[in-house]
Amino acid sequence: MNTETGRHPGLNLGSGHAEAHGEAEALVFGFWVFMMSDLVTFGLLLATYVTMLDNLAGGPGPKDLFELKPVFIETLVLLTSSLTYGMAILSLKHDPGRRVQPVLAWLGLTLVLGLAFVAMEAKDLHALLAKGGAPQRSGFLSAFWALVPLHALHVTAAALWLMAIVAQVWRFGLDTPVKTALLRLGVLWHFLDVVWIAIISVVFLGGLA
């Protein structure tokens, strides 16, 4: 490993592409900045949720609505998807034959886990409606519905992006734009973990404790 490669996870454009490398670095750094802006959004939604905890308007509260088990499974699924994404990046970076199949396999697994997470959460939200937990019920529930589904929406968008990248791999192989896109998606994917940790701690674990 020389110092030119791997400044960011899995970045391996080979030596002799200093300019492409600079491009990629700016792209990944730019995406970090974007994620930070997004993080502020989530942080403020969390703060809103906390300030709205008492605004039940006579409606149900956390203990009436939330269940630990599905959240636990979703958490495991999402954490595991982060690992599989990491494996995809590792095979992108280190596979001696520069083969496409291992990368695609890991990405496919990640995609399945991500979609499973979204599906499970959709089911949870549906169950919430059945318990009288619609967002129109109270300020508290409005805050909940702005926060948790927004995370799910991010996972959905990330899954969509992942599919688009897989399509690009089919069309162009593992070229530089695909690699940098995978790096940026990686940042997003791991960030969704971080946000999810914050959400389960404040909303579900904190609410049920």
Add this chain to the structure above:
Amino acid sequence: MPPLAAFLLLSGCGVETFLDPQGPVAAQQRTHFWLVTALMALVVLPVLTLTPWLIWRYRDRGGADYEPRWAFSRAWEVALWGGPALVVAVLAALLWINATRLDPYAPLVSDADPLRVQAVGYDWKWLFLYPDLGIASVDLLAFPAARPLEIELTSATVMQSFFVPALGSQIYAMGGMSTWLHLGADAPGRFGGENSQYNGKGFHMQKFEAVAMDDEAFEAWARHAATAPALDAAALEALGREGVASDLARALDRQGGEILFGGLPDDLFARVMSETAKAPMAAHDRADGQ
């Protein structure tokens, strides 16, 4: 200086504001205002005078010294950061003292018991309740000059801000919530009051009068008010409709435009608060009915 101009005009025209204070709160605010202005002049005046001078003195082809590479002086740096920091330190101390002393929630220092008034903002008029006297008035805040006012505020509609410039501080009135404001007058007089927070097409008409009276006059007014019809359900419904005080007077058939109520339901203020916070359809209905 514009404040000076305003001040001169004030003394001529009889529009009372805190610069011509009619109560203890406004009086402190005036003192504070001039102190801040004077301190700021220390920073502002040098800029106002030196900028034109510098531009003239160092004009191109004006023959003055020229040092194109001069760009740093330790002494100047210390003065430039230190000077404003010093001024701000003094201003900050003043700020803290006045903010604490003039907290609108803090009762005024006085020997007399405060008069309790509850103010409810409607579109576009104010309802003043006197819970201890069992009377109420619209767009007229009467009170004895000798006693401080303890006002609890809420809004039956959108956010409003209760403001009597001659007496001092304003504060928001918001639906489903109550805020507090303590004011007082030095002597009997009539002062203009308003809602200063925009709330729709009748906003510019939402004015009221704060009238400080001597004790006898206030008692007489309260007795007069007690003879007025009670604040019943129909009157409350009329109050809730959009309109200014004169519309309300017409709806209630009050001659001469004076709207007083001689009897109050129990806990009316609390009821308005909880109804504003709960009835989700009321506002919709009203908006649709326009």
Add this chain to the structure above:
Amino acid sequence: MSAPVETEDETGTPDGTPQQELRSYLWGYGLSLLLTLPVFGAVAWDWLPRAALWWAIGAAAVAQVAVQFRFFLHIRLKGQAKEDLQLVLFTALILAMMGGGTIWILHNLDGRMGGP
């Protein structure tokens, strides 16, 4: 127990042999599971009194976030990723001011608004 050793060159990049990098990801995964499972258990079966439980949840969450940044997002205290670290720390500062401020202000207001 110690974190896996990685060869960090002078740029401090998270590179190593493939095996080392794989181990790093696995460590990250293991640690985050370790920080997740007990907390869920504690909440599900009331292992702790309420206040202690909240503290535990908070501590586990912070540790978990640190693990994610360290092992998955490859944030290091030195080296090339320093710009990213500064960015994350600055964001944390802004978030603390905005989020903390929001909670402080609205809590203060709620306490003074005498709702019904």
Add this chain to the structure above:
Amino acid sequence: MTLSGFLDAALGRLDWNALPFWEMVAHPSASSIINGLIASGAAGVMVLGALVTVWALTRYSLWGALWRDWLTSLDHKKIGIMYIALAFVMLARALAEASVMRTQQAVGLGGGFLSPEHFGQLFSTHGTIMIFFMAMPFLTGVINFVMPLQIGARDVAFPLLNSVSLALTAAGAALVMASLLLTPFSIGGWSGYPPFTETGYSPDVGPDYWIWAVTLSSLGTTLAGMNFAVTIYKKRAPGMTMFRMPLFCWTALCVSILMIFAMPPLTLATSMLALDRYLDFHFFTNTGGGDPMLYANMFWLFGHPEVYILILPAFGVYSEVISTLSGKKLYGYTSLALATICIAVLSFTVWVHHFFTMGQSASLNAVFGIATMLIGIPTGVKVYDWMLTLYRGRVRLGVPMIYAAGFLMLFVIGGATGIVLANPSLDYVTHNTLFLVAHFHNMLIPGLLFGMLAAYAFWFPKAFGFRLEEKWGRRAAVSWIAGFILAFFPLYGLGLLGMPRRTVAFFEPAYLPFTLVALAGAGLVLFAFGCLVAQLVVSIRERERRRVPAGDPWDGRSLEWSIPAPAPEWNFAVLPKVETRDPFTEAKEQGRAYRSPEDYEDIGMPRNSAVGPIVGVAGFACAFGLVWYMWWLASLGALLGLGAMLARGFVRDTVRVIPAAEVRKAHEGWLAMVHATPRIPRHEENTPANLGHAIPASQEEQ
């Protein structure tokens, strides 16, 4: 499906009532006719302007050029110019609205001619436009044009994203413009406070127009901020360390960081308001556990940093202008850079001062009041640093310097009134009054607008290759300054007299003299705008004798002056190596300027892309559909935008390579021309002798 069912689905809640003249036709009365005529006149002017533009583009067959050279261009300079053009168009509209409002208040004792609804729309669109669609595009445009040139870069970090940011902002502006034709706009002010803007109190489309226009602008600005920050971090020329950057770049960096972190609260606030309005959520309603105070908090979390987003770039411009037109190094560079950083960080800690009167505790108010005052320290330092830059300089009173001088003196007055407002106990008697209106106009007109107009005069030759006419420029600058004083100083007085803002009429005769003077000021400001138009027309007509092809008309100090005017597409034939601050001045003084580089390389520039305009159209369609409940249009817009971005992922041929030979030919040609051009001293810089080849001020004989 029946025809009416189809029309309902197609048009949503759009009907005849939306037309600005419908009310006066349906219910004729003196008031409805006057207001209808004014509103229809405004809509008519807009439609006419659009038609004339379309006609002119067709008549002179410019559609292709517009598409190829401008709309799809990813060149940061062209995108910057388009931002500024947008700002000028919106400035014209918002100024016209301001004049109508001033006229109304001048005759507003007990009535006037405007209906309260009409007045409400005027102050709401005026504020929204001035902040989001005049000030923001203007400063974003100036940063876009100037910053990459100053740091020695060939473009911003993400050229396509740049185009998308512009398109989103333009879509928001177009939405506000559309509200002239299909009314009404919101009457809830530029800050859109609920619960007034909730469905219960404002069931019409007005707040929806406001929500989506602001949201589009907010998204565009967030993306622009990220782009600028990464550009400054990653694209500086070799040797251009942070502390060698021109001060304008420092302000651009701080502004972009503010944009990145301060726009999300705005996007959130408007989105939550939209959820309340469209899906009956309860974030800010009176009812159902909503909390309007949360909106105030969230909006000003954005709103205060926004103030510094607006002002910091102007600080940067003044730093460049004062130093260059004094022929002198900027005094206290490090202080100025640190002060800029201080202001940027502190701006996140003061937002409560916008709602001191909401009822929070005295100590909380005091904390935020003191934090507010702290900003006064670095700001004061800056003002005095600029004055010390004048000290022992050779000051030329060109147009940018007139703006700078006006700024220095007026801004400190605005600062002083800001310190007044920072005191919670004084805010209690000035909040919501015209004193506040006077204060923020005092910050934003000298602080932001004069700065941007100074930038316009200063960098115009770099953008178009010729200088702006001086006389009309001076007239404009002086009229702006005098007009501002006349229009806004009376408002301080009115505020101290207790006159609330946003009031269509008043009943206090004592206000009248003030409102009359303010009207005169508004007239003078309109005249100033007219002067700017005249200046542009005259300058274009006389452009041949104003050309400055050598590129350095003002004896500039930073890198952008070391290249031709207009700047070539690739900015720098060879990326400069920077060793000092004021690198171009150093080079000129040491005779290193205008040297041929040893070697040229191929340059890769981004190819044009239609993604920006497509996203703009999609954004507008989506927002317009949401406003009028045309769900098909909203979905179509959303899908179009998403599709464009996905499709872009499959485009690989994104770079156009300019061969080294072509760069060499252009650059060597220019160098030969420069060497053949006579150098001129400073006092001839406003004469046709100025071809852009300067004798450095420090080498002039005097």
